[in-house]
Amino acid sequence: MAQYLGNIVTPLRTTTTRGGVPYGGVPTYFTLDKSSKRLVVSYTNSPLLEVFSFTSSGGAIDAPSIGLIRGPSTGRSISDKAKGKRPEGQSPFDEDSWERASCVDMGFVGQALGDKGSLFAGGWNGDDGGKVAFVAFYLDDISV
């Protein structure tokens, strides 16, 4: 009844920007959007979430990593770069204006962005309490 298709590997890595924030390793939560094209994964001991572009056809799995989502902004000194439009799944984790919080749960919001996008919601616990942060995914923004 069940056939094993494969494994999306999540080795432990660090970002190449200053500070070298770790991500990868053991997943704690993950969620697929309604089109099953975007997979977001949180990890133990990492404040970053990883975004994969997920496709499955004919028993073949493909899931390249396409970006990282950081924790919610602290609201302090957000640069123009951080405020501007960024490619899908790319949070400004090289800035200092975000919390090294841990993600406690996640999912995609129904109908928030119509048919062409998905709105990700993550619950975070940081030093100043819990926050819910949203990240918009516009599938036209990226081609993998």
Add this chain to the structure above:
Amino acid sequence: MDLLIPPYSSPRPPLPTTSHPSRLSKIALHPELPIVAFAQAHAGGTIFLFDLRTNAFLKYKLVLPPSDQLNALVFSKYNLLAAGTSSGRVIIYDLNLSVAASTSTKPLNRTAVSSYASLIPPQLPSFSLLGEITDLNFDPKSARYLAITTTRSGTWIYDTVYSSSLRLSKYPSSAVAFSPTENVLAIARERTGEIELYTLVRAGTLTFSLPTVSKSGFKSTVTRMQWADDGKSLLYCNDKEEGIRIIYVQCQPVIPPSTAPTVNSTNAQWPNI
């Protein structure tokens, strides 16, 4: 009494009541509306509802019992919100999620129609028999049946229309997921790394096949499962193991209903308890 009570599901120590800042435990996303529910992590915490249509909180004040910590939170497409707690309780709120409900300024603490999912008779101690609630999932097609996994008494199916329940599996379980398109239910057993797969038949009520048990590839608990939109690819991850694995599940012909449990055959399950 043959209820499986493994040593690892002994009661947790009392939870300290935290003051400030308030931390989050779970969030739930409505499957069809842009509404987010999220809950405070401490025992007796509050569940908040945020409406992205109006960028405003819905004026409900959903407070858990003082000794209960939220373990699972899930919406149905027909505006039921189910909350599973550390004390073995499942509270179901029937909500008005209209735009008018979130923009109304009148009732500050709007009351939701809440009820408890009665898995065992109320005079019996729920935690001793059921253990903690670990996960909840509504049947996405009918939004009527709620699958409930527990640390002591296995997995239950609760009919929200008739308020009846069926104990589907006796094994302590950690996660449950109805397929969105196929008539399949996946249940992750605790500590074994095994996944039970049930084929179900919809003929007035739900009828379940005997389970097919699939190995996840590791002995550790499957902590999270989600079906892809095809309803056949099941993604899951195991406790303390890297990576996310995918299995492809095909429906099998269901055994005759006369030999399978149905959600109306609750009494047939009680001798086991």
